[in-house]
Amino acid sequence: MSKFTISAIENGLENVEGFYCGATNVGMRPDETQGDVAFIRSDTMCDISAVFTNNTFQAAPIKHFQQYPQNFKTNFVLINAKNANAMTGEKGIEDIQTIMSALFSKQAVNNPIMSSTGVIGYRLPVDKIISAFDTLDFNEKNSNAAACAIMTTDSFKKELAYKIKLEDGNTFHIAAICKGAGMINPAMATMLCFIITDADVPKSDMDALLLSSTEKSFNRISVDGDTSTNDTVMLLSNKKSGNYNKEAFETVLNKIMFELAMMILRDGEGANKLVAFEVKGAKSLDDAKTASMALSNSLLVKTALFGEDPNWGRIASTIGASGIACDEKKLTIHYDDLLIYSDAYRELDATREKQAYTIMKKDMFTITCDLGLGEESYISYGCDLSYDYVKINAEYRT
Template identity: 60%
Template structure:
């Protein structure tokens, strides 16, 4: 048996890594250049954006031999180094060539976020290297270096403790608040662990965790060029259990994904769309995502309009198996539609409107044609919108 417990602070919980950030001049104030360093080369697993115009840092990473090990990640904000061609990749090599004068590098990796279409200002980055304390363990410093439109820092750490008192830990930092769509978000996420996990398990479990968290996130329908999730392990604890690691990693990635939802630019409400009674899991997921991405539904949430017709219309247009005489729609516990209540009377309309004024609530739709269920979570953004799809079962 094991217990997963939240820890205070962030990356500081993981032995074998060092991290920090400085201001290199990209931002007027606050850190804009950061690093994550390991005391020795470590395995690294990654998941990247599905955008075909992948940014130079991702292309630089993918040029390396398969299953390489690294001891250094350089991070920057304000400049995505995307759509910069081979020159953008060469800029990274030049930056690391200069950094190697300060510290020993093994297969260094770079990750960037910011404006697309501009070459990196290499001189600013290189001149900032002397400011780094490569032995620091400042989680706030590095998470600040990757924040752009984020309104709060996103970090989490957990311990996984077993009955024999042995334990391993996982911690992560993340950035992202806008331009978010399934196939990751405009986001960078770096996950560190001291678990004695194998590289194949790292690859398998990271991909699986992303599918039910970051790869189910949507804000405004755009998929970025720089989306990146990386997992590194120092193996310092010497402890590992696959099922426990799987559960803890999914907890971390889902919580970070929900932070992206809550930090959606202009967001004021978090809404759950729950589809139940669907023919199968695929149809439940499809209907829930249709609701979370519908312009009609977005504007209804922003305007606090309890018009159930927008919900029903979107489900019907999604192409899933459904029947108007079987459909049931609730706003929290307020019934707004079933075959006996096809007109929204004044009393129920007022009750539903009061639900929609709350900072968070659930719109539940039972299709009553099967047993599958899927929930999609979202928030209003005025004319923008964010949703995360997770928590599914059949």
């Protein structure tokens, strides 16, 4: 067990040695005080690991990324909001190539990456984006501008940074910006997350840890159960600190990604509360995961959370409908520590109903379903469904 200390630091991406970032508004976003094109640049080449959406209709930037050879290095990421460059066919990829050629004339870039978020089905405004290269300062460090520029329906920017001090006194940094509120809204599409580090992390660790950390964070949250064409999580490392400790790196990567995932959930469109759905005592991990995700995705559970109605029947029914092995005699349901259903205790009396109501008023609580059939468990995280969710999603785009 290695010793290390972790401290949260301000100003996000600015803390990581050799990285630069900023943003500008090229007229895609009507509010000119907020950018719509952002960049992240490293002054040396970076290893890169990425996790993309499972959607068959991957957006053009994801297809563009996949044209690079395995284990390629890069020094530049360009990100735009307001347009997903998805379902745009070959033209969508050609547009990225045009933009990247123009960028190269301003700034030496190697294997540049593009990432987009916004509405599906429209060509990128190539000329407007190219015009950004005249106004952007590629030697700037402005994490706030970059974090704000990638927002779509987000109501707050999502930016975190940590400094890790190892036992020998050496340090490295991990920082990230992220966007997402609809988790995962194919129309505006997407959740995007960019993590940068100056740790001297081997590429093989980057790949493995990014995958496992994604499974424990972004893959466990649900706002509306949809999977976008553009979902992207990227990790870039330029090794500049020369320092690394796997345990420390993994701990902080997990921490930063989990915290960002919770920020997305807190910012779930119209959401007011965050609920952890723990399913334990399952026969298999698949069963636990299926039931947990069914709960965090259920419209009826979500609306009951919004109504603060301790209607455990919706919880039970959702588990029963999920197709997993379960038995109403062995099932127990708790809201935080309050027993709300068991075989011996099937009707909610007034006292417990009142206690349940108090728990549901909180802006975060846990619903634990013990299936009583085995040893496997899974937690996913969801939020309530409010009038505002409908409003945001009915009115988006128009």
